[in-house]
Amino acid sequence: MAELIVALDVNNRAEAVEKVKAIGDSVGFYKIGLELFTAEGPDVVKAVKDLGKRVFLDLKFHDIPRTVERAVKSGGALGVDLMTIHSVGGKAMIRAAADAAAEFGEGGPKILAVTVLTSLDQGDLEDVGVMGRTPADQVAAMARFAVENGAHGLVCSPKEVGSLSSSLPAGTLFITPGVRPAGAAVGDQKRVATPADAVRDGATHLVVGRPILAAADPVAAARAIRLEMES
Ligand code: C5P
Numbered sequence: 001m002a003e004l005i006v007a008l009d010v011n012n013r014a015e016a017v018e019k020v021k022a023i024g025d026s027v028g029f030y031k032i033g034l035e036l037f038t039a040e041g042p043d044v045v046k047a048v049k050d051l052g053k054r055v056f057l058d059l060k061f062h063d064i065p066r067t068v069e070r071a072v073k074s075g076g077a078l079g080v081d082l083m084t085i086h087s088v089g090g091k092a093m094i095r096a097a098a099d100a101a102a103e104f105g106e107g108g109p110k111i112l113a114v115t116v117l118t119s120l121d122q123g124d125l126e127d128v129g130v131m132g133r134t135p136a137d138q139v140a141a142m143a144r145f146a147v148e149n150g151a152h153g154l155v156c157s158p159k160e161v162g163s164l165s166s167s168l169p170a171g172t173l174f175i176t177p178g179v180r181p182a183g184a185a186v187g188d189q190k191r192v193a194t195p196a197d198a199v200r201d202g203a204t205h206l207v208v209g210r211p212i213l214a215a216a217d218p219v220a221a222a223r224a225i226r227l228e229m230e231s
Contacts, residue, residue, distance in 0.1 A: 165202025
């Protein structure tokens with residue numbers, strides 16, 4: 001069964017705790033990203049863990065292998081469940097992240113690789129030296145590269161998840177943001193899919209922010225999304 005992760009896109013710990021409490025038992029997994037982590041640091045991770053929730057720490061590490069290895073160990077010590085790295089950090093960096101995670105055993109963090117940021121188009125890729133590959137080609141190549149070098153899963157758009165999940169080994173995790181329940185506001189997302197479509201295409205985890213955080217009744221919004229996932 002795919003899991004629902006709520007993107008805790010707020011900028012302070014008090015608001016983060018208030019949101020997690022308000023959403024209550026209907027969601028057990030939260031994504032803490034750069035904005036909240038940079039503002040509040042590990043304390044906000046501890047606060048969400050203390051409320052009995054799992055944490056996806058989305059800091060997209062991209063550094064030398066030793067630094068990434070040590071950052072993953074810090075995340076593991078905090079008890080985070082999912083962490084992100086950039087696949088373009090290279091083989092040794094991906095391997096260092098996976099090896100550091102493995103030290104925590106089965107319950108340790110799982111390493112997710114970002115392939116190509118969805119904000120980049122072909123021109124942007126050429127600017128950084130990726131020639132002769134469309135963004136879709138680059139996503140497919142980097143996804144395979146990351147998984148072959150030890151990443152447990154990938155962050156991917158709902159439009160990519162179908163082809164990636166059918167071509168990568170069973171057990172690979174596929175985390176998809178850009179999910180919108182039928183009829184919900186799309187906001188600044190350009191390529192969206194419904195929860196049912198994303199799950200049918202192979203997503204193992206859906207990341208949803210505003211449709212739950214900004215809902216008048218976040219509990220009802222989360223339940224409706226879970227129902228759509230189960231359908
Ligand atoms: O509010 P919304 O559901 O659009 O939030 C989606 C979350 O997933 C945000 O935290 C956003 O930064 C993240 N994300 C995304 N698209 C990507 C990668 C991450 O929307 N390609």
